[in-house]
Amino acid sequence: xxxxxxxxxxxxxxxxxxxxxxxxxxxxxxxxxxxxxxxxxxxxxxxxxxxxxxxxxxxxxxxxxxxxxxxxxxxxxxxxxxxxxxxxxxxxxxxxxxxxxxxxxxxxxxxxxxxxxxxxxxxxxxxxxxxxxxxxxxxxxxxxxxxxxxxxxxxxxxxxxxxxxxxxxxxxxxxxxxxxxxxxxxxxxxxxxxxxxxxxxxxxxxxxxxxxxxxxxxxxxxxxxxxxxxxxxxxxxxxxxxxxxxxxxxxxxxxxxxxxxxxxxxxxxxxxxxxxxxxxxxxxxxxxxxxxxxxxxxxxxxxxxxxxxxxxxxxxxxxxxxxxxxxxxxxxxxxxxxxxxxxxxxxxxxxxxxxxxxxxxxxxxxxxxxx
Numbered sequence: 001x002x003x004x005x006x007x008x009x010x011x012x013x014x015x016x017x018x019x020x021x022x023x024x025x026x027x028x029x030x031x032x033x034x035x036x037x038x039x040x041x042x043x044x045x046x047x048x049x050x051x052x053x054x055x056x057x058x059x060x061x062x063x064x065x066x067x068x069x070x071x072x073x074x075x076x077x078x079x080x081x082x083x084x085x086x087x088x089x090x091x092x093x094x095x096x097x098x099x100x101x102x103x104x105x106x107x108x109x110x111x112x113x114x115x116x117x118x119x120x121x122x123x124x125x126x127x128x129x130x131x132x133x134x135x136x137x138x139x140x141x142x143x144x145x146x147x148x149x150x151x152x153x154x155x156x157x158x159x160x161x162x163x164x165x166x167x168x169x170x171x172x173x174x175x176x177x178x179x180x181x182x183x184x185x186x187x188x189x190x191x192x193x194x195x196x197x198x199x200x201x202x203x204x205x206x207x208x209x210x211x212x213x214x215x216x217x218x219x220x221x222x223x224x225x226x227x228x229x230x231x232x233x234x235x236x237x238x239x240x241x242x243x244x245x246x247x248x249x250x251x252x253x254x255x256x257x258x259x260x261x262x263x264x265x266x267x268x269x270x271x272x273x274x275x276x277x278x279x280x281x282x283x284x285x286x287x288x289x290x291x292x293x294x295x296x297x298x299x300x301x302x303x304x305x306x307x308x309x310x311x312x313x314x315x316x317x318x319x320x321x322x323x324x325x326x327x328x329x330x331x332x333x334x335x336x337x338x339x340x341x342x343x344x345x346x347x348x349x350x351x352x353x354x355x356x357x358x359x360x361x362x363x364x365x366x367x368x369x370x371x
Contacts, residue, residue: 003301007031007077009103011065011092012084012282013038016318016347019045020287021084021261021297023353026050027290028298033057033072033079035065037088042363047355062091073102080104080300082260083281086159090116106260106280115256118157118190118277124255129248130275133193140180140187146173151194154179162186167228169194195274197267201242202231203249204289206296207259214239214246214264215294215309218285222331224321232322233339236288238311244273252278261286261297284347288316291345316345320360 008025010032012018018036022045025032033055036043046056057068065088073079081103083089092105093112100109114120119137126132137157138144151171156162166186168179203217215238222233239246249264263283265276282297289296292314299306317340325331349357 003030006301007079009033009079009081011035011088014043014045016284017084017282021282022048022050024290024295024297030301037062044356044360047359049353062087089281090160125275128251131272132275135190135192138189138191144176153192153194154189156186157188157190195267199268201266203264204286206261207253208300210305212250212253216311224324232318236292236314288345314344315342317343318347320348
C-alpha cells in the first residue's frame with residue numbers, strides 16, 4: 001500500500017461530503033477511520049466498500065468525537081484529521097491545541113477562529129485581491145436600517161448557526177421584515193449586495209504541506225429546489241477553462257494557515273467572479289474532481305509534489321434531487337435523460353461502490369411502506 005504510514009481520520013455525517021471523500025481516499029488505497037455523526041438508522045455512508053467495520057465509529061453527537069479521538073491515538077501511523085461539514089470543522093478547531101499533539105490537524109495546533117465568519121472572510125478576501133460584494137453585519141434583535149440598497153441578500157454570518165432556509169433575497173424593506181419574523185435559530189446575519197448571477201462556480205482545492213492546488217471547479221447548471229439550494233447538475237472544468245486567477249485563493253489559504261480540502265464559492269456575472277465564501281472542509285461536490293482525473297484528497301498523503309494535472313471536463317449529477325426537476329416540469333424528461341447519459345460523475349451512485357446508495361433507497365422504500 002502506497003500510503004501505509006498514514007491513516008485518514010474522517011469526521012462528518014451521512015451526506016455526499018463524507019461519501020465523496022471516502023471514495024476518493026479509498027480509490028487511492030488510503031487507510032480510513034470514520035467518525036460518523038448522525039441518526040443511527042440513516043448512516044448509509046458506513047456501507048462503503050472502502051471502510052472496515054472495526055474502524056467505523058457511529059456517534060449521535062459531535063461532542064462524542066473527542067473521547068473516540070483520545071481512544072484511537074496511534075503511535076505507528078501519521079493520522080490526518082479531515083472534516084466534511086462545518087460543525088465538525090468548528091468542533092476540531094475548538095480542540096486544535098489538544099489534538100495536534102497526536103494528530104495532523106487542519107490548523108497544525110493554531111485556530112481558524114473568526115475565519116468561519118463570513119464577514120471576516122469577505123474582509124480578508126478583499127485584501128487578497130478578490131472582487132467582493134458590499135456587505136455589513138446585522139443582528140436580528142436590532143432595527144434593520146431602512147435606507148439599505150435593494151435588492152439585497154440576507155444570510156447567516158456563520159453556517160453552523162443557521163440553515164439554507166435562512167438565506168433570503170429581499171427586494172424591499174417589507175420583505176426583510178417578513179423574513180426576520182420567520183422561525184429561525186439564526187441571530188446574526190451578513191447583509192450583502194445582491195448579485196444577479198449568470199451562474200455559480202465552486203472551485204475545488206486542497207492545501208498540503210508541499211503546496212496549495214486548485215485544478216478546477218464546478219460550473220453549476222441546476223440547483224434544487226431554489227437557486228440558492230445545493231447544485232444538482234453541473235460541469236467540472238479545469239481552472240484554465242474557467243479563466244480564473246488562483247493567486248487570490250492561494251494568498252487567502254496561506255494567510256489563514258489551513259491544511260486540507262477546501263472549496264471557494266463564486267458568483268459569475270459579466271467578466272467578474274464575485275467572492276461568496278470559503279468552506280474549510282471537504283465539499284459535497286468535490287468527488288467530481290476525482291472523477292475528472294485529479295484525486296485531491298490523496299495529495300494530502302503524498303510526500304511528492306505533483307507536477308501537472310490532467311483535467312477531463314466532467315458532468316456531475318446528484319441523482320437523488322436532480323430528477324425532481326422533471327417531476328416539477330422545470331425540464332423535459334428528454335432533456336434530463338440526455339444530461340444523465342453524458343454525466344461522468346454521479347454523486348450518489350458509484351458502480352465501484354454501490355452499497356451506500358442501495359441502502360439509502362431501500363431505507364426510503366421501507367419508510368414509504370410504513371406510512
